[in-house]
Amino acid sequence: MEKTLWQRLNKPIIGLAPMDGVTDVVYRTIQKKYGNPDLLYTEFTSVEGICHNANRLLRDFTYTEEQRPIIAQIFGSTPEYFRQTAVLLCELGFDGIDINMGCPAKTMHKQGSGAQLIRTPQLAKEIIRQTRQGITDYENGMRSKDCPDLSPRIVEEVKKRNKEVVNWPEKVALSVKTRVGFNEPITKEWIQALLEEKPEAIALHGRTLKQQYSGLASWEEITKAVEAAKGTGTLILGNGDVNSYQDAIEKVEKYGVDGVLIGRASFGNPFVFKKEKQDINIFEVALEHCRLYEETYKDAGKNKFLPMRKHLGWYVKGISNAKEVRMKLFRAENTKEVEGIFREFKLI
Ligand SMILES: Cc1cc2nc3c(=O)[nH]c(=O)nc-3n(C[C@H](O)[C@H](O)[C@H](O)COP(=O)(O)O)c2cc1C
Incomplete structure (x- = not known):
């Protein structure tokens, strides 16, 4: 059986959370070199943009071999575009594809993407299915040139980068990153809906959309997801306000998650992922x-x-x-x- 990154990583997994405008290829290089998180994500990128020839968005999908395992995060609301973008991401050699279902940005409200998907679980599930289909299509030989909405310019660039990939993943993983609710926490029913589509992992930020970044993340809500996922094979990563390696380990032990993602505490501080104090200026x-x-x-x-x-x-x-x-x-x-x-x- 081929293994995905989630099956290969030792637990607890401590990863760098995706952050738009922050976790570009350069930030990831520095964090990996000095903090060595187990896992990295790209900034989120729009599948609608990719499928409407926004060539510049491919810049978000830049990574280096040292950054593996590396996950590409995407957002949007059109299932078919998720399928085609998944084919493209497999061809670019990513270890995993993550679907953003938690972003509170205003621009996403109109589109129905990001955290809006918490309100439309049927659409959220269809998006997971179509992304999975894209991975299967790729395994069956489909490439970006066969995708109707990917422009020749994008196809050309993907082909070029494809030749530079060294360490291909055995199997591309699919995961979701989300919040515990929209206005109020609805963790159990929302996570149960996602689990029906069997993503390999769910990273859960313990805040609702309404909270944005205010107050504290509720790790009690995150525990509800851990309970819901028991026996399903889907890993749960907790996220929100983790501020040190020790804090990460404490949260793992106390709340039973398979790992955590650290976001803001990594700003100017890649050592946040390290157990020991680092003697580096x-x-x-x-x-x-x-x-x-x-x-x-x-x-x-x-x-x-x-x-x-x-x-x-x-x-x-x-x-x-x-x-x-x-x-x-x-x-x-x-x-x-x-x-x-x-x-x-x-x-x-
Ligand atoms: C500047 C900034 C940009 C973010 N961009 C993304 C993003 O692109 N995708 C995503 O899933 N979450 C994004 N987030 C949310 C973080 O991944 C994370 O869930 C949140 O910051 C809580 O974790 P923390 O308390 O460790 O920072 C962003 C957060 C910040 C502060």
Whole structure:
């Protein structure tokens, strides 16, 4: 029997949560190198966009071999587009495909995707079935060139990247990431509905959509999912407010999850995944992040360094003169300037 990534990973699994605008290929490289989470996800990407020739979205699907196991996360509301995008993702060599059913973004409300799917469980289930169908179609020899809504431009790019894949997964996994409810928690019935489609794993953020990121995640709700999934073979990862390796282990033991995803606590701190304190200067890591960022996005235009500044703000969080340093960093245009500021404040 071929194994998916979920069957191969040792438990508890401690992964880096997908975060749009944060967990790009560069962030993942740094987190993997210095924190070594068991699992990485891409930022979410729209299947409608992919199937309407938004070639630029393929950038979200960039990864390196060191990042395995790597999961591509997608969102949308059109089951057929999920099927075709699944074929494309298999061809790109991803270890897994994750369907986002938890994002609260306003733009998703209109579309009926993300957390809106909690309100339309029949559609959510059809989306899982069609994504699974895409994986099966790929196994049966279908490729992106055979998908009616994938443009020749996208097909061409996929073909090129396909040749660069080294370590192919034995079998591509399918998972879902969601929240415990829309307005109120409905964990048991919602998770039961998803379980009928047998995803290999469900990552559950212990907040409702209405809560967005306020209050605390309810791990009691997450336990209800653990109960519902018992004996089904589907793994449950808990998510929400985990802030250290020790915290992750405590949550696993207390709530019975198969693992956890850590999101915000990884900002400027890849060591969050490590059991032991690391004897590495975090500002050297920040510089490496800058260098790799510049190199990766060298063709990205005039303001290309701008998105890097938020990471720099996170790296200096907690130092005594953070405010002063941050003000300078927020004007930095390149790695060299960042290095100068770090030296000025004797951080390196
Ligand atoms: C900036 C940001 C972007 C996010 N983008 C995504 C996303 O693309 N896909 C997703 O499933 N969740 C996304 N999330 C939710 C996180 O994956 C995670 O569920 C949430 O932050 C709670 O975990 P934490 O308390 O460890 O941060 C995002 C969260 C943040 C803060």
